[in-house]
Amino acid sequence: MPCQGAGAAGRRRCGAHHDTQRRGVGGAVVTVSESYRADYRELRHGAGGVVTARDLLMLTGPDTAEFLQGQLSQDLADLAPGEVTSSLLLHPDGKLLCRLRVTRTEEERFLCDLAPGLGEGARSRLERFKLRVAVDLEVRRLAMLSVRGAAAPPPPAAGSAGAPTADGEDAAVVAGVRWGGIGGWDLVAGQVAPPEGVRLCDPAALEAVRIEAGIPEAGKELTDGLIPAEAGIVAETVSFTKGCFVGQELVARIDSRGGNTPRRLRGVVLEGTDLPPAGATITDAGGSNIGRITSSAFSPGFGAAVALAYVHRRVEPPAPARLGGDDGRSCEIRVLPLVP
Structure with missing residues (x-):
């Protein structure tokens, strides 16, 4: 029985094992085979990689840094070229539109990578607040290689745009990741593939590792209209010292009350x-x-x-x-x- 994969890059054949099937979130059938178990072990204790889709929102122009500073929840003022941070894009009422990862590649160029299908919504939300500023926005659909495991190799060049990819082009984003006790990194580019020594794994196995680590995901835990504090993501995505940003009032009020949510x-x-x-x-x-x-x-x-x-x-x-x-x-x- 074939394992689930992520397109051509993610397809491979399971061995002849006694497979069982479990119906998961959204009615998807998860194959629990020896191959699935091996993937899980690599993603936790070895070095495993999973290929998925990823949206990339590119912002360029002389006013980009100032514009994003007033729109995103994280402080970007001291983010140097090559550095990466995690942030939220909120509705004016302070509820979540999406979570994104921000990479500054140049003084006037920022890359925001986010879950597939969310790029256009983020672009549209930012365009509505783009008043008399010189900023250009463009959305691209790319791929992401997520490498996890205790023996995962170091990222090619975390936070830079010079990592090799499957098509020989530069990566758009390379960022280190920490899921509790599990380290790893993500690489976003047009085409991606695991480097030597990293096992290509079933995305369903990565889902098990993600849930065990308590990492909320877009479209599942992180949905439009969520109060960010409910998901426990405020500490790593919000700055309370940067000054004003769109949606700040609700987030600050809940934080001042000890993060108490329903x-x-x-x-x-x-x-x-x-x-x-x-x-x-x-x-x-x-x-x-x-x-x-x-x-x-x-x-x-x-x-x-x-x-x-x-x-x-x-x-x-x-x-x-x-x-x-x-x-x-x-x-x-x-x-x-x-x-x-």
Whole structure:
């Protein structure tokens, strides 16, 4: 049975193993084979790579730095050419439009890479606030190689645009990544492929590692209209000393109140290996709805399904719970990360 992949670069053949299938978020079937387990081991303990799509928003012009400083949540004033930071692009009411990674390549040129399909929305939002400033915006659809694992090689040249790629062209973005105890890096370019010594892995295996690390993802945990503090991403994406930016009021008000929000992102370890769909409800012992699943995957480390979920703030983990509806399985709500 073929493994799931990311286009031609991600397709490969599994060995002749006794495969089982688990239906995951969005109804996707995840193949749990020896190859999947090997991918998981490499992504955690060795060196594994996954190829996915990525949007790139390019901003150029003499007013770019000042313009972005007033639009994004992170302080870009001292970001030097070659440096990378993580930021949020918010609606005027302070709720999330998208998370993006910002690379300054030159004094007047910035690259914002973000989840596929979000580039045009980010460009449109920025264009609406582009008043009498000399800034040009362009969106490109590229690919991203995500390398993870305890034995991952160092990035080719983190934060620079000189890394080799599959097509021989320069990379647009190279950025170091830390998922809890797992290191790695992302490379964004027109074509990408793992370097020698890095195993090309199934994206479903990376999903399990991501969930265990408690990393929220666009379209799943990070959705349009989210209050950023609910996902626990404010500390790494927002500067409270930079001055004003669009959407600052809500973010600052919640931070001044200790980041207290109606719900919080939590980890869930489930009984059994079947994967709950996105949107599945979680109930307490009395049957009251206390949360909903956003992502799930089979974890070889736990030998069970694991998930991320937004859970009501009154629930203090670790806490027993159940899936709602006909499923009714037992599960445990835990703090993140599930695996340090």
